[in-house]
Amino acid sequence: MALVEKYAKAQGLFRTAKSEDPVFTDTLALDLSSVEPSLAGPARPQDRVPLANAAREFAAALTNTYKKNAAARVPVETYTMGHGDVVIAAITSCTNTSNPSVMIGAGLVAKKAVEKGLKVRPWVKTSLAPGSQVVTDYLAEAGLNTFLDKLGFQLVGYGCTTCIGNSGPLPAPVAEAVTNNDLVVAAVLSGNRNFEGRVHPQVRANYLASPMLVVAYALAGTMNLDLTREPIGRDKKGAPVFLKDIWPSPKEIADAVRKSVKASAFRTRYGDVFEGDANWKKVKVKKGRTYEWDPASTYVKNPPYFQGMSLEPTPLTDIAGARILAVFGDSITTDHISPAGSIKPASPAGLYLQERGIALKDFNSYGSRRGNDEVMERGTFANIRIRNEMLGGREGGNTIHHPSGEEMSIFDTAERYKGESVPAVVIGGKEYGTGSSRDWAAKGPKLLGVRAVIAESFERIHRSNLVGMGIAPFVFEPGKTRKDYALTGAEVVDIPGLSGPLKPRLKVVAAIRRPDGSTAELPLVLMLLTADEVAYFKNGGILPYVLRQLMAA
Numbered sequence: 001m002a003l004v005e006k007y008a009k010a011q012g013l014f015r016t017a018k019s020e021d022p023v024f025t026d027t028l029a030l031d032l033s034s035v036e037p038s039l040a041g042p043a044r045p046q047d048r049v050p051l052a053n054a055a056r057e058f059a060a061a062l063t064n065t066y067k068k069n070a071a072a073r074v075p076v077e078t079y080t081m082g083h084g085d086v087v088i089a090a091i092t093s094c095t096n097t098s099n100p101s102v103m104i105g106a107g108l109v110a111k112k113a114v115e116k117g118l119k120v121r122p123w124v125k126t127s128l129a130p131g132s133q134v135v136t137d138y139l140a141e142a143g144l145n146t147f148l149d150k151l152g153f154q155l156v157g158y159g160c161t162t163c164i165g166n167s168g169p170l171p172a173p174v175a176e177a178v179t180n181n182d183l184v185v186a187a188v189l190s191g192n193r194n195f196e197g198r199v200h201p202q203v204r205a206n207y208l209a210s211p212m213l214v215v216a217y218a219l220a221g222t223m224n225l226d227l228t229r230e231p232i233g234r235d236k237k238g239a240p241v242f243l244k245d246i247w248p249s250p251k252e253i254a255d256a257v258r259k260s261v262k263a264s265a266f267r268t269r270y271g272d273v274f275e276g277d278a279n280w281k282k283v284k285v286k287k288g289r290t291y292e293w294d295p296a297s298t299y300v301k302n303p304p305y306f307q308g309m310s311l312e313p314t315p316l317t318d319i320a321g322a323r324i325l326a327v328f329g330d331s332i333t334t335d336h337i338s339p340a341g342s343i344k345p346a347s348p349a350g351l352y353l354q355e356r357g358i359a360l361k362d363f364n365s366y367g368s369r370r371g372n373d374e375v376m377e378r379g380t381f382a383n384i385r386i387r388n389e390m391l392g393g394r395e396g397g398n399t400i401h402h403p404s405g406e407e408m409s410i411f412d413t414a415e416r417y418k419g420e421s422v423p424a425v426v427i428g429g430k431e432y433g434t435g436s437s438r439d440w441a442a443k444g445p446k447l448l449g450v451r452a453v454i455a456e457s458f459e460r461i462h463r464s465n466l467v468g469m470g471i472a473p474f475v476f477e478p479g480k481t482r483k484d485y486a487l488t489g490a491e492v493v494d495i496p497g498l499s500g501p502l503k504p505r506l507k508v509v510a511a512i513r514r515p516d517g518s519t520a521e522l523p524l525v526l527m528l529l530t531a532d533e534v535a536y537f538k539n540g541g542i543l544p545y546v547l548r549q550l551m552a553a
Helices: 002-010 051-064 100-115 133-141 145-150 172-181 211-220 250-260 263-270 278-282 348-355 373-379 410-419 440-448 460-468 531-538 542-552
Strands: 014-016 022-024 038-040 048-050 074-076 079-081 086-093 125-130 186-189 205-208 319-327 398-401 406-409 424-427 450-455 472-476 492-495 506-513 519-526
Touching (some): 048 051, 074 172, 079 172, 100 145, 133 145, 319 410, 373 440, 398 410, 440 450, 440 460, 460 542, 531 542
Parallel strands (some): 086 186, 186 205
Antiparallel strands (some): 014 022, 074 079, 398 406, 472 519, 506 519
């Protein structure tokens, strides 16, 4: 009841009369007939797509978003491929796979499909990576693991895989077909994130779905099919098989869950979880009160956040003579800012690893190397799908150094500005920093020398993370955007007011100096929202603030 009251209060549907029981002022209702199977995609988890509309909406995205026309299929070995083909089907994620109903449901879909003689399309890479070992236990108990195995959904491990870009390379023939023909192919995964460039560098359209629909799309092999009306394959006799023919009933799922999901499995698997397995016990560590840093490690390094720190914070200075590092549009996600997936060999991070003798096969991912600030700094803004308006909206992590006009990676440009003692600012649109609450999306820009981000609006957690790293989050005055000031990225930016008394929502007027000598005023609001945030910002971020508090105590 408490949760219902909380929701009702938030919706304005609840009041409490004096000396009376709580009274609802309206009715909360859910029409169950309106609930329908859905996906989310092709690039944001909030973009819901009803299953019945999925093919139609992909066709629209192909034309409007990816600027492609449906083309003839191209030959690849014994099959053909085209736009919209599903090349990755992954049952993955710590969230979706913790639900026994959908996991058992996926196993039942696989069982029915196998019994009818259906097979996964040859261009689809399949995988199973649940978040818990108990999942494979109860799938085996239900006798469903063998059917998932037959369709290629074999166990690849437990934990984060495709959802965070760890699905590995596509098969060589598929990868070559995608690259050589510039195909817009898709991934369907039971993860919870599908931002651009996150799932796989060669896969542009990524859809989040239940594990049951992941199996169905592996069988169909394409987003161009209406699974609610068209057959997904043919049985052993050549008759069409529809999704309804292999979809289990709620009773089938409930019965299988009741018989196979047991508390004893959880106790067996995790009763001694802190002991670790044989491999964990073989790890040799040096004991001591503090961690012993290995200077040769390319995974874990001593971060520079406290270097040169004094007991008292250094007084803040205004931003003077800053250069614009990049100009971005709307919905720049934390995956755009700090990718978690694969590391390209020719990227600054890839070159860094190669210089240290790391083979391409051992690059791993940005997410796995988040303990190395030198890798993560080089990966900042290195997402292959990020679009910098300074380069006409072209994809990739490059920008223009000014005043030289040279194009180079954002990392190399930032390093050059640091060598020139020039501060940097970033310009954005609406919802800057949306997506995962990734700390490196604030740490990375800090290490690049970014002193301020100026945007139309910020995602809530990312704004606070910027403050926590001592980066000033500014917003344009209401109704204004970067386009109203014709910002190209070639301007010099001066932002006063930071050296004076700070208060929440401080209003300042920045000065813009253009290459032709003209100037413009840029009214901004500093989005420090509380007195605590002002204190963090004055200390250069929350880490030095906390350390100074500990030292003072």
